[in-house]
Amino acid sequence: MKKQAQRALCALLAMGLLLSAAACGAPAPSGVYESRRPADEMSTHTHTWQDGVCDVCGAQCAHVWENGVCSVCGLHCAHSWENGVCTICGLACPHDRHDAETGLCPVCGLAVEHRMVNGECCRCGAEPQFVMTPNDYPGEVLSAIPEEHGTLDTWHYFPLEGEVEPGERVVKSRQDKKIRELVVYTPPGYDPAQRYNLLLIAPGAGHSAHQWLEKTNRVNGLHPRITGRNLLDSMIAHGYTEPLIVAVVEYYLHGAAELVAPVYEQDLRQRVLPFLAREYSTFASVGEDGVFVPAPEHFAFVGVSFGSMMGWELLPSCTDLFSYWGLYSGGFQDNDEMIGRISEGVDETRPIHYLYAGDGTMLDSWHAYFNRFTALTEGCPDLEEGKNARFFPIKKTEHNYADWNISLFNSLQLFFQNRYEPGVDTPFAAQKPEETPAAEAKP
Ligand SMILES: [Zn+2]
Ligand SMILES: [Zn+2]
Ligand SMILES: [Zn+2]
Ligand SMILES: [Zn+2]
Ligand SMILES: [Zn+2]
Numbered sequence: 203m204k205k206q207a208q209r210a211l212c213a214l215l216a217m218g219l220l221l222s223a224a225a226c227g228a229p230a231p232s233g234v235y236e237s238r239r240p241a242d243e244m245s246t247h248t249h250t251w252q253d254g255v256c257d258v259c260g261a262q263c264a265h266v267w268e269n270g271v272c273s274v275c276g277l278h279c280a281h282s283w284e285n286g287v288c289t290i291c292g293l294a295c296p297h298d299r300h301d302a303e304t305g306l307c308p309v310c311g312l313a314v315e316h317r318m319v320n321g322e323c324c325r326c327g328a329e330p331q332f333v334m335t336p337n338d339y340p341g342e343v344l345s346a347i348p349e350e351h352g353t354l355d356t357w358h359y360f361p362l363e364g365e366v367e368p369g370e371r372v373v374k375s376r377q378d379k380k381i382r383e384l385v386v387y388t389p390p391g392y393d394p395a396q397r398y399n400l401l402l403i404a405p406g407a408g409h410s411a412h413q414w415l416e417k418t419n420r421v422n423g424l425h426p427r428i429t430g431r432n433l434l435d436s437m438i439a440h441g442y443t444e445p446l447i448v449a450v451v452e453y454y455l456h457g458a459a460e461l462v463a464p465v466y467e468q469d470l471r472q473r474v475l476p477f478l479a480r481e482y483s484t485f486a487s488v489g490e491d492g493v494f495v496p497a498p499e500h501f502a503f504v505g506v507s508f509g510s511m512m513g514w515e516l517l518p519s520c521t522d523l524f525s526y527w528g529l530y531s532g533g534f535q536d537n538d539e540m541i542g543r544i545s546e547g548v549d550e551t552r553p554i555h556y557l558y559a560g561d562g563t564m565l566d567s568w569h570a571y572f573n574r575f576t577a578l579t580e581g582c583p584d585l586e587e588g589k590n591a592r593f594f595p596i597k598k599t600e601h602n603y604a605d606w607n608i609s610l611f612n613s614l615q616l617f618f619q620n621r622y623e624p625g626v627d628t629p630f631a632a633q634k635p636e637e638t639p640a641a642e643a644k645p
Contacts, residue, residue: 247259251274251275251277265277265279265291267292279291281309283310283311286307286314295309295310297309297312297314297317300313300314300316300325301326302326302328315619316619317619317621318616318619318620318621319621319623319626320590320623321588321589321590321616321620330612330616331442332612334594334608335598336598336604339421339611342440343433343440344421344428346436346439346440347428348390350390350435351390351435352388352389352390352431353388353392354386354387354431355368355385355386356370356371356412357383357384358381359381359382359384360382361380361453364473366384366477371383371412382451383410383411383412383450384411384451384474385414385450386448386450386482387447387449388447389438390435390438390439391445392447392483394482397483397484398446398447398482398484398485399446399485399500399502400478400485400486401447401617402449402450402470402474402504403450403451404453404466404503404505404509404510404513405506405509406508406509407455407507408455410452411451411452413603414430415429415431415434415450416429416430416431417429417430417603419602421607433610442611442615443617446614446618447483449474451470453466453509455508459511459514459515463512463515463516464515466512467516467520471494476494479494484497484501485497485499485500486501498522498552499555499618502525502528502617503516503524503526503528504528504529504530505528505529505530505532506532507601508532510529510530510532511532512532513527513532514529514532514533517544517557518540518543518547518548521548521553525553525554526556526618526620527554528613529558529560530559530561530605531560531571531605533571533574533575534574537574537578538581540582541578541581544582544584545584548584553590554590554622555621556590556591556616556620557585557591558594558612558617559571560594561594561595561605562596562598562605563596564598564600565601568595572593572595576593589622590622596608596609
């Protein structure tokens, strides 16, 4: 008895609401439309949509777009693209494909970058253009070096103490033997309003931070001497890498790599990386509480020679800081230990998107590094040859910057682009839409 009374009251309230809605001209709920036909024929009906128009009453649907499809009438948007966004439904083009030559998206017409998944572009199947001997550089990279250079800033710091400070370039005799240099390259047209990927370089033992960017190399017999800065400027100008920040960070050499690396890691975490995030426009940040917030998808670590040996020490414990690693001409000792440490350091939130190892083949020592690396990728479940790990033997080079510049050239075509997706075999094939059988004609 009591329930019936409640239901009656609810019905009355609902009718009142409908009446007041009609009285103030509020729109009817979607799908219900008041007919313009005589009231005796129909007062309200549920629209039967055909291409956005109601079959029964001729009403036009006021489309509500969700992912390019109207959620009211089911119409698929015909799309009118402007800068990769549809001006009708607001959908952003996903650029699933692009032309390998022109980079143009066949759907929206915009030129889009390669997007590397597991070592190849999932938009066109292209692989990076690797250089394997000094004669392999694409011609324009060495012959058309832009006149506008990136900027080099010099900073100083002391291991395990104080903050990074502006400094002069240190020449041979360092007044304070512990003073370390930090040289930062910002690309031509650097704009603090944008964010940039950052590549950190640990130089070889006893090498100054300036050598990497300013030492000139005869890269092959045909081209004039160039510097690391020339190479970066040219790679950016010719589209081999997006503009980026490069920081060469010295360390205090006081013993073997396993002794130096923990000190370096502390310096990176406590002073160098927070300083770079504050001073330069990277994807990392420092919160109001002073805590450094890393952005490993946008940070790469490169080590050469002793710096590479340190890189191997740092990799397992620093996957929260860097997801791209370039370790040139310097290996590690114990394979089983390295597999165990990498397994501990890597998970979905701390991936290795690419581990590039390289060495010059004019020195016999490259064999040992190659064999160790091969055994590692075979035994380590977090590394897959070709997908997020690969060894690059560079012919006609030895233990010098000519070799390391080539590895930098190769690395920068993978770093910040290649995403590692475990279990995905050939991303281009995997992304291909399945063959859909021809739709059956409706009776
Ligand atoms: Zn209708
Ligand atoms: Zn609609
Ligand atoms: Zn659209
Ligand atoms: Zn597109
Ligand atoms: Zn592509």
